[in-house]
Amino acid sequence: MTTTAPALTATARQTAADLAAVREQWGDLLAAIARPPAPEWPPRRTQDRVQDEALPDAPAIGRLPLTLREHPAPLNLDALDAACQVERALFESCDALAARVQRPPRRLEVRREDPFRGSVPMWSGVDPADYNDPARWHLPTVRDIGPGNAAHAGSRAHGLHWAAVWLEGRALDEPAGDLFAPTPPALLDALAGVAAHARRTVERALQRDGRTVTIDTPCPWCAGRLTGRTMAGGEPSVSCATGEGCAAPVLLDRGRRTWTGAELVGLYVAMQAAKERDRGRTGA
Ligand SMILES: [Zn+2]
Numbered sequence: 001m002t003t004t005a006p007a008l009t010a011t012a013r014q015t016a017a018d019l020a021a022v023r024e025q026w027g028d029l030l031a032a033i034a035r036p037p038a039p040e041w042p043p044r045r046t047q048d049r050v051q052d053e054a055l056p057d058a059p060a061i062g063r064l065p066l067t068l069r070e071h072p073a074p075l076n077l078d079a080l081d082a083a084c085q086v087e088r089a090l091f092e093s094c095d096a097l098a099a100r101v102q103r104p105p106r107r108l109e110v111r112r113e114d115p116f117r118g119s120v121p122m123w124s125g126v127d128p129a130d131y132n133d134p135a136r137w138h139l140p141t142v143r144d145i146g147p148g149n150a151a152h153a154g155s156r157a158h159g160l161h162w163a164a165v166w167l168e169g170r171a172l173d174e175p176a177g178d179l180f181a182p183t184p185p186a187l188l189d190a191l192a193g194v195a196a197h198a199r200r201t202v203e204r205a206l207q208r209d210g211r212t213v214t215i216d217t218p219c220p221w222c223a224g225r226l227t228g229r230t231m232a233g234g235e236p237s238v239s240c241a242t243g244e245g246c247a248a249p250v251l252l253d254r255g256r257r258t259w260t261g262a263e264l265v266g267l268y269v270a271m272q273a274a275k276e277r278d279r280g281r282t283g284a
Helices: 010-033 043-053 079-101 156-171 187-206 261-284
Strands: 107-114 116-124 212-215 226-229 237-242 256-260
Touching: 010 079, 010 156, 010 187, 079 156, 079 187, 156 187, 237 261, 256 261
Parallel strands: none
Antiparallel strands: 107 116, 212 226, 226 237, 237 256
């Protein structure tokens, strides 16, 4: 069934897109925490593919939120800092929005008939069905949440993914009965800022933030200059400055040998092999 909702603002759409980008890349960021920090190029995703072959037993990351768990010796502190910062910002946005736009749980009253006094209240309290509505965001019951207090974490216990989905719903004013009031423009603007910053933080930590870098290592096939590019949210690529004369086994893109996707693994392996050869030549 389609209903005619008021047209979404560009801010609402951008906010939802930024939040979706954060949750879609969240698994990569969690995986990055458990790996040693990598050199700038090739981008982490490529190195992960290489490392995955070398380390088949890499530790699995659970879904417990970062702010609620211990971090025994994380290998990449930058990735951990970025993830903790993003997680906290999204959780706090959920708490703040819920406090403003979410209807408190309804109360129920059970009455009984008294032969002398008529209808008298027997029990009153929060309606459990309304309280447990899965669309509802539950605030933490303690102010300062640390490891070991997961029982009081409210909806935070479901992790960043759910927080991002919940915020997307509020940014887009998705209907949920009378549970939510429309998100006021000032709150949407604040959420837009949080979402954009969170996305930048995640993409910077994963080196996917639209940078162009000259790679220190020359092309393993022709010794030409290699340039790496990342597009925000897009696939990274590396191109060789030499042009058609380069014998690298990849296609030409605008006259240059260009590696993308799985080809970057081949380039990375060839660069490592070339470095090893150089190291052997200069002699240790
Ligand atoms: Zn080349």
